[in-house]
Amino acid sequence: MTKTTIKKIGVLTSGGDAPGMNAALRAVVRACKYYEIASIGIMHGYEGLIHDDMIELGPRDVKNIINQGGTFLKTARSEEFRTKEGRQKAYENLKKNDIDALVVIGGDGSFTGANIFHQEFDVPFIGVPGTIDNDIFGTDYTIGYDTALNTVIEAVDKLRDTATSHNRVFFVEVMGRDAGFIALNSGIASGAQDILIPEQKDSVEDLCNSLERSEETGKKSSIVVIAEGEQLGGVYEIAKQVQARHPEYDIRVTVLGHIQRGGSPTCQDRVLASRLGIAAVEGLLDHKTNLMAGIRSNKVVFTPIDEAIKKHNEIDEELIKVANILSI
Ligand SMILES: Nc1ncnc2c1ncn2[C@@H]1O[C@H](COP(=O)(O)OP(=O)(O)OP(=O)(O)O)[C@@H](O)[C@H]1O
Ligand SMILES: O=P(O)(O)OC[C@H]1O[C@](O)(CO)[C@@H](O)[C@@H]1O
Ligand SMILES: [Mg+2]
Secondary structure, eight states: OTTSOOOEEEEEEOSSOOTTHHHHHHHHHHHHHHTTOEEEEETTTHHHHHTTOEEEEOGGGGTTOTTOOSOTTOOOOOSGGGSHHHHHHHHHHHHHTTOOEEEEEEOHHHHHHHHHHHHHHOOOEEEEEBOTTOOOTTOSOOBTHHHHHHHHHHHHHHHHHHHHHHTOEEEEEESOSSOOHHHHHHHHHTTOSEEEOTTSOOOHHHHHHHHHHHHHTTOOOEEEEEETTOTTSOHHHHHHHHHHHOTTSOEEEEEOGGGGGOSOOOHHHHHHHHHHHHHHHHHHHTTOOSEEEEEETTEEEEEEHHHHHHOOOOOOHHHHHHHHHHTO
């Protein structure tokens, strides 16, 4: 199937939604029109392939969505697609709808699914990294990450107001079950006293030392940003352990949760999504497959999907240093 002339591209969004997925969808649909091929939107991620839930899309069908969070196509974490039978059904529906290739907008799991599907049925695909976590190798930024960061700092700025008024210590949990990019960058931008991420070995003792150090120099309230995937047992457990060592601290915990996944995408996410959506279509028309379109040093690049899935962007040590120096 790889060398078939592509006349119709199917596009889906899969995994956790991310602000900017709609802008990517819009770009895919309009690029298809520009290159005079058809596009079809597959609903609910891989579920829509399995259950033949798809809609033909033209340029006007994706109007007024560039500014909207969520995903017009809906998304899902499809258990059935993890099975051979589920993927067989997906392939049959793909043939039935004359779809020649796929654009998969999602995260590492979605790319893994597409890769297995390709190995089994030789369906060409290109991945577009849409996840707030920024945990995908081969791109400096994933779609949704910048918006999520801005949502976090807006929330933490508000928490700072009340923390300061009451002389409190706030522990704020942000998303990132495996990655600390949101925590590290939002923590720096919101002036956190400490930032705990899964990629770093932290301890409650070090955290207490940091809080005590700032207290000694006159600090009356603090914000600690903690990534969801941090290894010390979760934000409530960390707060409990700090409270045990410092009964005098007035501690509060805030879990920002799914608020981080919503909202109108930032300019950066809209532009990124627009560029990558077009690149994915152009790549497929150029008979590229099993690649992810990403952005590196502000240039569109393609990375083998295996690398995008298996390799990891390292946490930038310079950012750790910045966070440490500024929390003096
Ligand atoms: N090994 C696999 N085989 C088949 N399908 C898979 C596999 N891994 C993931 N998928 C499919 O991809 C979907 C999305 O994967 P996952 O839930 O890991 O999210 P993601 O794409 O990594 O996005 P995010 O991490 O941002 O939420 C899964 O629900 C499943 O349908
Ligand atoms: O919406 P769900 O299925 O609870 O998933 C939450 C997870 O999805 C993400 O938002 C994106 O991968 C993670 O940061 C978070 O751990
Ligand atoms: Mg993932």
